[in-house]
Amino acid sequence: MRPPHSGAWWLWALGLAVAASRTTNPVLLAVILAVAGFVAVHCRSNAPWSSAYGMFLKFGLLVIAIRLVFSIVVGGITGPTVLFTLPEVLLPDWAKGIRLGGDVTAEGLVHALYQGLQLATLLCCIGAANALADPRRLLKSVPAALYEVSAAVVVALTVAPQLAVSARAVRRARALRGDAARGRNAIRTLLVPVLEDALDRSLHLAAAMDSRGYGRTAGLPKRTRVTTAVLVLGGLIGLCVGAYGLLDAEAPAFVGVPVLIVGVVLAVAGLVLGSRRLARTRYRPDRWTVPSVLIAASGAAAGAAAVLAEAFGELALIPSTVPLTAPEVPVVPVIGVLVALLPVLLARREALS
Amino acid sequence: MIRFEQVTIAYAEKPVLAGVDFEIPEGELCLVVGGTGAGKSTLLRAINGLVPHFTGGTLTGRVLVDGRDTAINPPRELADVVGMVGQDPVAGFVTDTVEEELAYSMESLAIPAAVMRKRVEETVDLLGLADLRDRPLASLSGGQQQRVAIGAALTAHPRILVLDEPTSALDPGAAEDVLAAVHRLVHDLAMTVVIAEHRLERVAQYADRVVWLPGSGVAPVIGDPGPVLADAPVAPPVVRLGQLAGWDPPPVSIRDARRLAGPLRERLRLLTPPVADIVPANAILTANAVSVRYGKTPAVREVTLTVSAGERVAVMGRNGSGKSSLLWALQGSGKRASGTVEVDGKDPASLKPPARRTKIGLVPQQPSDLLYLHTVAAECAQADAESGRPKGTCRALVDDLAPGIPDDIHPRDLSEGQRLALVLAIALTPRPTVLLLDEPTRGLDYPAKSRLAENLRALTRAGHAVVLATHDVEFVAEAAERVVVLADGEVVADGPVDQVVTASPVFAPQVAKVLAPQPWLTVAAVETALAAL
Structure with missing residues (x-):
């Protein structure tokens, strides 16, 4: 059995990250953290990069700590529940709006905790992807013309x-x-x-x-090589000029979209021709097998559930901190995130067969 | 298969090789020998066009490889004919796991996926890499890395394999594995192999032909191994012994030498080999139960070692047996998990680095790590300053160890032997009581090694103690009087050199193998004994 496509793991992690970016609900974030961690530990190989998750988790904890310290020292959201008061530093007039020290409220702390947790969760999603798939393998899946x-x-x-x-x-x-x-x-x-x-x-x-043959042309005529180079370069110039024309309101209209399109066409032609120019094959490339597709889909499901819930006005995604309330469980997104446990089932089934 | 036609290679008008004119037929193993800086690597790199396409310089004449002219074919276009393995296999790795590394050349050559799969399997079997295929390259031992590098060159099915010092970093056992694999390629697959090597005692027996480069632009000498090596200043001990005994042509393998050695053994039977000098037990370095750990892996386990003033001790053992870790722990700059070390009654680890180096000095495996200034003179002046010695101390030591190094030369432009002499001088400037050397003979030719051995003997006569870690059995026979063998971080043997090395076939020098059971170790010892007759 081949390991899944490394792109599948990155899509899976991206789905979880999308879900995490939609919410500050600690329950949902904790579920995402748990799912990412469980899958990372369960499905990783013995490769040297597979310990990445632990490193990212530590980094995430550090982020939470920094966010809390900032909210204590600099303040931010305040509420009626004052926990303790720090001596306040009076700043000159030009620094109005910035407060150093002063009241530390439960609302402010909880708000900071939620935000720190969200950042930490995003980091852990990246960590899980790093632990599960070698980023270099992913680079191998780029089009042949970009091989260099x-x-x-x-x-x-x-x-x-x-x-x-x-x-x-x-x-x-x-x-x-x-x-x-x-x-x-x-x-x-x-x-x-x-x-x-x-x-x-x-x-x-x-x-x-x-x-060892890197950059071999293997007897291709010089004309093809020159054509490719001209196409790619021309395409890049077209892209730059087109983008400039589009963003600069003063530029004449024909410099905008038309030049951009010409640039894109030239660059794509160059890349296609270049892919043919580079006579290269790949040893055991990653394939989009059924498990790979399922893994990517399970991650996408987690992201989609959170995005849809937000679109339908699920309030539990952003729990209120002023006034402080116990966070409710957003049912649909939690179920969506739990779907992302699918890779564990796939690995189990594979281990059994 | 390979033809050099009146080839001269010059860098900036200075010829490195001149009048190279020879042909290597298919299926031959050709050994390129010569002193350091004689142009061995240049000759090797000219075979696949790295010289001059990659390195620059001018090449006159023609190099034909499988009928293709290297002047119009750059190395990448010759990748399907010539497989090249450089001096440091790790520096040439492009990917990070064994299997991907094996496939890399084939990917560049656009070989279909199914064929690639098959060839990787064949190569894995041929070189015994089956257990390693999924391993990260960085986690392999030196010998394994060397075999992977050879395998990676082989998967492209080249007709020529070029190896630059394939065994210089390997312990005797690993070197034998690699050479056995190469030998099999020549015999079973009719591959043409060109090897450059300093440790001729390891490879000379496999060679069909020897190309000797005398250096400084003199035309090379080509011919059968025995006669060519006998004339060259670089020759393995077995050839020197053959010359001494008057065997013609001098044998290059132990087996041939042993068959001729009957009469010589008879003559030597009544003579006693020189016994290592008895050094008065005046311990200046005492290590007690020293352990070193990296994370959870133990590298050195409770090693106890006493070295007396005037003693030369060689530490031997496989790659990764803990030799380097032990030296660094003794010196005090490396970490020590437990145990005690005393030099002159002080623990070097408790001293500040400047004070430490006056007690115990170390020449590391990469001597160039110590150098960072632009001229030899500046390095010497810096060494005097940091050791608090009068000006010129270090320079005088350099002249003593390797005469004729100009003041204004950049340390990187020195030959390996000269650079080692410079670093040795820097380590000796504060006059340390104990000197440690880690793998000092890498890249040194036989004359340079003899000079180093002579220097070490002079040091111990002056009362220093020397401890060296090395794989080089011939050098140990010449330079040490006591051998400590490490395995898995533990001392498994400790005794006089003649007793320890003759007891093991892996560590025995060539002379001992030829003259066994009589315990002669070096040609010099035999020569002295015969002269006294």
Whole structure:
């Protein structure tokens, strides 16, 4: 059994994120958090990126904490229930409307908590997608003509961890020289070897990629290559000029939409021709299998349920904080989010068969 | 299969290779030898057109690969004929899991998906990678990474495989695995293989032909391994032993040498091999139950080690057996989970870095990590300043270790041996009582290694203690008098070099294998004994 398409996991997470963005109801947000976490833990592989969810969860908690501290110090929404009072700093006239310290109310805190929770939930949705699907695999599904761009992104993604590794090695080596350098000099002693290392590495990688056939034209006539380049470049110029014409009210009418359309046509033609120019195949590409489609659909269902509920005027999505009330459970969105547990069932069934 | 026609390669008017004119037929394993900087890598990279398409420089003459001229075919167009594996396999990895890496070249060559699938399976079987196929590349050991790199070049079904120092980073066992796989390619698939290597004792026996590059633009010498290596300044000990014993042509494999060695063993039977000097037990480095952990994984487990003044100790063991971690923990810059270390009665980890290096110095695996200034002179002046030594101390040490390094040269332009000498001098400037070296012979040719061994002996005569971690069995035989073998972070053997290395077929140097059961370790020892007769 093949793992699901990585795009499916991202669509699934996007659906949950849409649901989270429609609500500040803590019950619904908690359900989304739980569903995302449960699926992430249950369906992830042993790959190195699969621990991403925990990292994003910690980050989310930090976001909630920061939001609460801000609401205590800077204030914001206030209500009648004063919990305690901080000494207030009087600001000059020009800073009117900003308050430092003063009354801290239960309403304000709860409001901040809800908003922080919403942000944290959004982060966790991204974390779940990261844990379930390698973002690099997703890049592999781009059209062939954009292959060069996606290859560059993939290489760039490996640079950051490598820089960290070589910085650690150099710092350790610096200690062997007594680490005499301080301040500006220290930056130089660290930076020079790390950058040299990074440059060396990228040269090695470029040589290796060249030796392994990267960017091969395999005997395609020069004319085709030139045509493609002209088409893509012309298309890009058209897009820029068209967008400019559309946004600038002063520009003559023909510069707007028509040029934009010509640009789009040229660029698409260039990409299509370019895809044919690049003779490349893919090893075991991700496929949209039935489980992949179901996973994506279950996420979409969660998002759709929240959006529809909002459209039909479901009030429980944004619980009132002034006055403070116990949040009600928005039934339709909660059911929608629970549908997003479907991947767990699919994984179970697969494990059984 | 590969033809060089009157090829000269020059960078900025300075010829690196000149008068290269030879042909390598199909199905041959060709070994390229020469000192550091003799142009081995340049020759290898000219085979798939990286020189001059990628590196620049001028190439005159013609290089024909499977009938194609590299002047008009850049490396990417030759990817279906030449598979290239560079010196550092990790630097050449494009993807991040084993299976995707194996498929990468095929994807570039637009090979249909079904064929790709089949070839990946074949390659996985051929190189014994079945258990590793889903693993991230970063989690593999050095030997595994090297095999994956070779596999990734093989899936494109090239007719030529070019390997630049395939075993230099590997322990003896892993090197044997990789070379066995290569040997099989030559024999079963008639692949043409070109290898450049410094550790000739590992590869010379597999070679059908040797290309010796004397360097500085002198035309290469090509021929059968034995005679060519005998004339070259770089030769494995078995060839040197053959020359000493007058075997003609000198054998390159242990098996051939052993068959000829009967009379020599007879002559040596009554002589006693030199015994390692007995060093008075005057412990200056005492480590007690030292453990190192990375997260939950233990790297070093309760190692106890005592080193006396004037002693040279080699720490050996597989890749990942904890050698480096142990050295860093002893030096005090690395972390130590538990245990105690004392140098001259002080724990180096409790000292500040400047004070620590006056007690115990370390030359790391990547010596260049220590260098960051633009000239040798500036590095030396900086070393004097940070050690609080009179001006010129470091420079004098450099001249002692490797004479003839100009002041104004950039440290990156030095050869491997010269750079090591510079870093060694920097580490020695504060006159540490104990000197630790991590894998010092990587990239060094035989003359450079002999010089390093001589330098280390001089250091211990002056009262320093030296501890070196290495895979290089020949160097250990030459430079150490005591060997500590680590496995899984534990000490499994500790004793005089002649007893420890002859007890294990993996760690035994070539001379010991040829002359077993007599415990001779180096050609020099045999030579001295015979001269005394």
